[in-house]
Amino acid sequence: xxxxxxxxxxxxxxxxxxxxxxxxxxxxxxxxxxxxxxxxxxxxxxxxxxxxxxxxxxxxxxxxxxxxxxxxxxxxxxxxxxxxxxxxxxxxxxxxxxxxxxxxxxxxxxxxxxxxxxxxxxxxxxxxxxxxxxxxxxxxxxxxxxxxxxxxxxxxxxxxxxxxxxxxxxxxxxxxxxxxxxxxxxxxxxxxxxxxxxxxxxxxxxxxxxxxxxxxxxxxxxxxxxxxxxxxxxxxxxxxxxxxxxxxxxxxxxxxxxxxxxxxxxxxxxxxxxxx
Amino acid sequence: xxxxxxxxxxxxxxxxxxxxxxxxxxxxxxxxxxxxxxxxxxxxxxxxxxxxxxxxxxxxxxxxxxxxxxxxxxxxxxxxxxxxxxxxxxxxxxxxxxxxxxxxxxxxxxxxxxxxxxxxxxxxxxxxxxxxxxxxxxxxxxxxxxxxxxxxxxxxxxxxxxxxxxxxxxxxxxxxxxxxxxxxxxxxxxxxxxxxxxxxxxxxxxxxxxxxxxxxxxxxxxxxxxxxxxxxxxxxxxxxxxxxxxxxxxxxxxxxxxxxxxxxxxxxxxxxxxxxxxxxxxxxxxxxxxxx
Numbered sequence: 001x002x003x004x005x006x007x008x009x010x011x012x013x014x015x016x017x018x019x020x021x022x023x024x025x026x027x028x029x030x031x032x033x034x035x036x037x038x039x040x041x042x043x044x045x046x047x048x049x050x051x052x053x054x055x056x057x058x059x060x061x062x063x064x065x066x067x068x069x070x071x072x073x074x075x076x077x078x079x080x081x082x083x084x085x086x087x088x089x090x091x092x093x094x095x096x097x098x099x100x101x102x103x104x105x106x107x108x109x110x111x112x113x114x115x116x117x118x119x120x121x122x123x124x125x126x127x128x129x130x131x132x133x134x135x136x137x138x139x140x141x142x143x144x145x146x147x148x149x150x151x152x153x154x155x156x157x158x159x160x161x162x163x164x165x166x167x168x169x170x171x172x173x174x175x176x177x178x179x180x181x182x183x184x185x186x187x188x189x190x191x192x193x194x195x196x197x198x199x200x201x202x203x204x205x206x207x208x209x210x211x212x213x214x215x216x217x218x219x220x221x222x223x224x225x226x227x228x229x230x231x232x233x234x235x236x237x238x239x240x241x242x243x244x245x246x247x248x249x250x251x252x253x254x255x256x257x258x259x260x261x262x263x264x265x266x267x268x269x270x271x272x273x274x275x276x
Numbered sequence: 277x278x279x280x281x282x283x284x285x286x287x288x289x290x291x292x293x294x295x296x297x298x299x300x301x302x303x304x305x306x307x308x309x310x311x312x313x314x315x316x317x318x319x320x321x322x323x324x325x326x327x328x329x330x331x332x333x334x335x336x337x338x339x340x341x342x343x344x345x346x347x348x349x350x351x352x353x354x355x356x357x358x359x360x361x362x363x364x365x366x367x368x369x370x371x372x373x374x375x376x377x378x379x380x381x382x383x384x385x386x387x388x389x390x391x392x393x394x395x396x397x398x399x400x401x402x403x404x405x406x407x408x409x410x411x412x413x414x415x416x417x418x419x420x421x422x423x424x425x426x427x428x429x430x431x432x433x434x435x436x437x438x439x440x441x442x443x444x445x446x447x448x449x450x451x452x453x454x455x456x457x458x459x460x461x462x463x464x465x466x467x468x469x470x471x472x473x474x475x476x477x478x479x480x481x482x483x484x485x486x487x488x489x490x491x492x493x494x495x496x497x498x499x500x501x502x503x504x505x506x507x508x509x510x511x512x513x514x515x516x517x518x519x520x521x522x523x524x525x526x527x528x529x530x531x532x533x534x535x536x537x538x539x540x541x542x543x544x545x546x547x548x549x550x551x552x553x554x555x556x557x558x559x560x561x562x563x564x565x566x567x568x
Contacts, residue, residue: 006374009372009373009374009375012369012372012373013373013375013376015369016366016369016370016373016376016380019366019384020380020383020384023383023384023386023387023440024383024386025402026395026398026399026401026402026440027386027387027390027398029401029402029406030398030401033401041405045405045406045409046406046409083297086293087293087294087297088294090290090291090293090294091290091291091293091294091295093290094286094287094290094291095287095291098283098284098286098287100280100283100284100287102284102287102288103284103287106287106291106295109303110294110298113302113303113306115550115551115554115555116302116306116547116551117497117500117501117546117547117550118501119501119503119521119522119525119526119543119546120306120309120543120544120546120547120550121302121305121306121309121543122525122526122529122543123309123312123525123529123536123539123540123543124304124305124306124308124309124312124540125301125305126529126536127305127308127312127536128300128301128304128305128308132300143297143300143301144297144301146294146297146301147297147298147299147300147301147302148301148302150294150297150298150302151298151302154294179286179289179290183290204389207391208389208390208391208392208393209391210391210392210393210503210504210507211503211504211522211526215530226391226393226394229393229394229397230393230508233397233508240401240405243397243401244398244401247394247397247398250394251389251390251391251394254389254390254391255386255389255390257389258385258386258389262382262385265385266381266382266385266448269445269448269449270448270449270451270452273448273449273452273490273494274449274452274453274486274487274490
């Protein structure tokens, strides 16, 4: 019985390992061929590159303004996530603790739109962005992301605050601690676990989002990584070695982020989905 | 105890920042959308006129739109089955082995970190270059198709890329649910002489129903809004053969015609379709969960 189980375990492991190879195959092909010259690529596409030539990377680094695009994306994601966390934590906490009719009305107002898909509000949202004069503005776009994310995030914070004991806040209240001080010093630190999950899911979403920046950002100066990659593809349509280098470059930040925080990311995804 | 009014005031102060961005960028667009859907607003003129339900009447006879709805429905169903099936199988087999669980979990999740845009271009390389290489040099004739140019095959290509992208995410949720199933139940079923297949469907599966509800909900929502991968992989072509609804709306509003009002009417129809399907799904699956 024991032996049978360990043989089974081995077979499954081998099949899973083969699956990983297939799953990573596109990435490996892109990586391998990004070091080749175009001629090398067309003679043998699945061979290893003869040497690690960086020419393609140097070429695309400049062509897609990599550093600028990276900084734009990072600025956008960081600012948006800060806004989302601060706005939603403040609101979620109060909405949970204050029990008035106004409070339940506001909570309902936030939650009811969670099912509206982005493509349905895309055009009126575009008009709103034009009206406010924030087209081509990364900071403005961060506020747009905040507006789209707060309902879900408030819902998560609201649920989490319910499980936090009220005694600590009460003690601080008796000590004459004001609302803002209580929130900053006592409540917010207690929300750490859910805040972490929220940061991770929102960073992943904003970093990899394409359609909204495509509509809002029309100037190259403000391009995000994905917009730059997309433009580069249009310009280099048959120069595959350059395109592959660009794809690797623009996937790299997220792959690094993943290799550093993999445990937290996986936990954050599972928590965010199963509790939300 | 503080008075009600004072409590409400402090509530409003804390909710205000979230409420303002929410009103500006979600609620007002959602509500004003219904109004714009009844206008002839376009990108060429500043002012526009109220046209009642004319846009919706036009949608009825808009063949490319209904083609995109049909294409999206097909895509949603096939993608849902494929990515959930694969994710559930991966989750189950990864949890069943003794060593290397966390390695496999990490490895299979990786594609989810790569955005649809990059995945689309990366797979385009595979479909247009690498597969031909196998067909030509290794004699694998079954790969010798026009994966991007022939609508039937590009449908398969889109499904593959999108399942590749989303499978890891779903797998993580299924794994978390499987970890909540106590091994005692499985051991008891084994003692009763159940085989692996029976144990999975009769014992394990009912206990992870809630994860199934979440994953199917997520797949439906994402599937109906499919944009990035199709935009980069086929651009909706050849012609409009692989156009999804989101792409059709995008084209109507931001390329060519710039008919914002009409495009908004289309997006209202999309909202109604997605809303009723997800609502039905949640109702139906919650009912089943409760029965157990």
